[in-house]
Amino acid sequence: MKFKTMILFLHRWIGLFSGLVVFIVSITGAIYVFEKELFALFHPNLVTVEAQKKGSVLPLSILKANAQQATSQPINIIRVPPTADQEQVYIFESLKRRPKKDIVGVFINKEIIYWDRIFVDPYSGHVLGKIDVETNFFWIVRQVHQFLYLRRDVGSNIVGTSVLLFIITLISGIILWWPKNRKVAVKRLKIDFSAKWKRLNYDLHQVLGFYAFVFAMVIASTGLVWSFKWWETSIYWFMDGKRPDTQIEEPKIQGSPVADSPVSPLDLIWSDVVKKYGTHQGVFISLLQEVSQANVTIYEKGNTWWSASDSYAYDLRSGSVYYKRLQDDKTLGMKWRNSNYDIHVGKIAGRTGMWIAFVTSLICASLPLTGFYIWYGRKFKKKKSHISRRGLN
Template identity: 80%
Template structure:
């Protein structure tokens, strides 16, 4: 058996084995690229506000208190929009996951005890809406994309293994496509839309596959980070020579008398954050009440091609910072890891990159379909000829 026949065998049967999962993951991935934009399209009253001239943003503690009134669970996540988005709401979330040892059942929704997302007008303090994230369309799409809506440890293994097989099919497909000369190359870069169905299907498979190859490889490689810890560790090792310590230390001597103190200290923390970054691209605040800790990640443009962010840890009892990890202090591996999601969805290159990722995802979804049609057509043709 020649090397080309081995590649054809691998391309065909590995593609058939992983095709259904690749199709599902690619379709859901294409949808999730524009998750934020689509959510705003379907829920405009939840995410946009109209600010009067000179109207100031309310203290964060007041907005948090108003959000707390509409949920029975403690607020522990705050999402602040970019300073350029003056018409955007502040988002408050109450989220609690079930400990891994207590997870039962096979589906992903068994991992979350509760998850409310509340949208607040930062100028009036009015609660504009609340959703149960577990039943939200885009959250379900994401869980199908990452885990096929199965339990995390089960679904991530299936998805990750299928994506690894997909990478092999991409590489073997490129080998099979590679032309002998320039004349053949020109022919293989064009789709003959006037051809009969079988030829058109073949062109769609090989030509679109070639054009999407590099983007598809980037999407697949970055996606594996969420499926396999060894893959993430390997990239860290290639960039840093080891897996860096990304943990954030806790404040000293935590206590349990801080529910009242956190209300006051939240505004002190916010004042310090605003002084550090008067202009930003969004802020994520994680309130860890059980250890009197608030982790604040501030996203900004920075003079870098990476997705830049600075992280600070505050003591919720007094509002004072005690830990920081700035963008300039991060290792190469840490910069990559913080940018991995933006690379995965094309956001690293702005709106243009997101459209490229969207189109590439649709092409990836089409490859198992056109590939199956090629295989089935040839198999059916052989049977017909024998009869």
């Protein structure tokens, strides 16, 4: 068997085997690129407020207390918008996942016990609304994208395997496309929209596949991080020589009781963050009440191509910081891992990168369709020709 014949065989059958999953993952991925923007478009009353000229943002503890009244479950996540976005709301979440050993059923929603997201006006303290994240369209889209809405341990393996096979089809497709000379290359870079459907379909498959190749490889390879631990570990090994220890220890100091201070520990924590960072690109706070710990991540622009962020751990009993990991202290592998999501959806390159990721995802979704039609057309044509010859005999 000739080399290109073998490559064509692999390209064809691997593509057929993984095509349906690749189509689903690509379509949902295209939607999720603009998840934040689309959510704001459909829910403007939840995500924006009129910044009060003379007013100021209320203490974080008051906003949290107001949000707590909207849910029966404890608040454990706080999302603060960038300082430049004075018309964005503060988001409070109550989230509890089921322990892995207790997960039952086939579908992903069995992994979450509850998840409420509450939107609060930071100037008035009014609760603007609440959604059940599990039933939210964009959360469902993400779960279909990552796990086909199946249980994490099942769905991630199916998606990850299909994406790995898709990477193989991309590489084999480039090998099949590669021309013998420049004249042929120029011809293969154009789509003849005046041609008949079969020829047009063939051009759409190979030409769009070529133009999307690099971006599709980046999107696919970064997506594998959420499917396979060995893939993530391999990249860490390549960049750092080992997997770094990112575990944050529980606070060991004995914090002062809340009653001893007129200021809430949460407000002390937030005051320290504001003191350190006059401006930021958003803050994520995870409250671990069971161990009296608050993990705070501050996102910055930074003078780097990476998605920059600094992380701190505070004692929730006293509001004092006892751990930090700054962007400059991170290893290359840690900088990559913190940036992996932004690379995956194109945000690392701003709005332009997001549009590139969106278009690339649509092209990736089209490749299994156009490829299937090429395969089916040739197979059907062969059968038809065979039947015609038998009729003549």
